[in-house]
Amino acid sequence: MRRHSWITWLILLAGVFVVVETHPQIVPKVKNEIQTTSTKMQPYLFLIKSNIDKTISGTTTKTTNERQVGKVATPIEEPLKNMNTANTYYYHFKNNVPQNARQVFQNAIYSYNSTGIVRLIPQKAEPNQNNIIFFIYHKKIENITSSTVELGNGGPSALQLNNYAINSGRAGLNMTYPNMSVKNSVAMHELGHALGLGHSSYTNSVMYPIDQGVTKLSEADLNGLKKIYNH
Ligand SMILES: [Zn+2]
Incomplete structure (x- = not known):
């Protein structure tokens, strides 16, 4: 009986060999099936979008006071x-962020939370949650003839799953010019970038690229936020 079943297996194995030898397309067919499956999986894979870092500048010259009215929305960053x-x-602060920089960021966080459109919580994020890091950096502007200096830097960075994005935002202040950069208006601007707002061409927007000392979100800024967060 034992010997008999051993022979049966041998015959079966030989049979499989014959089938594969005489039908070599069976193997590519299996390969194709695997490839098709992995192609179908493609849209479900995460794509990493590049980080958009936008800056805000300080200047000695005042621009014309162009104010936005109506239902216009501040542009939204690509990711x-x-x-x-x-x-x-x-959100969390990098360890080297000094108290004065923390304070202006805290004020900005309070302002954005007050809109009811976003909710920023001081806690470590899970990998699938939106998060923001606040930081400082030093960048000296070499060209002294330039009337503008960089005061801050920030932007969103999204992991995308179909049309759903997990945003890792960054907001930083340039501590080479603390007298100009450690300001509520600059913190509002950089946090705006981290949350997905782009530059506005209106001077009453916190997202105007040159610091105007604006600390209150304009109607267009609020409309931009509502667009991003489906309000
Ligand atoms: Zn900017």
Whole structure:
């Protein structure tokens, strides 16, 4: 009986060999099936979008006071355009952020939280949650003839899953010019970038690229936020 079943297996194995030898397309067919499956999986894989870092500048010359009215929305940064994303963010400060810089960021966080459109929570984020890091850096402007200096830097960075984005935002202040950069208006601007707002051409927007000392979100800024966070 034992010997008999051993022979049966041998015959079966030989049979499989014959089938594979005489039907070699069976192997490519299996290969094709695997390839098709992995192609179908493609849209479900995460794509990493590049980080957009935008800056704000300080200047000695005042620009014309062009004010925005009506239902215009402040532009939205590319990684969050036409994307769904959670309105809850978990944030933390880099260890070297001094108290004065923390304070202006805290004021900005309070202002954005007061809109009811986003919710920023001081806690470490899970990998699938929106998060923001606040930081400082030093950057000296070499060209002294330039009337503008960089005061801050920030932007969103999104992991996208179909039309859903997980945003890792950054907001930083240039501590080479603390008298100009450690300001509520600059913190509002950089946090705006981290949350997905782009530059506005209106001087009453916190997202105007040259610091105007604006600390209150304009109607267009609020409209931009509402667009991003589906309000
Ligand atoms: Zn900017």
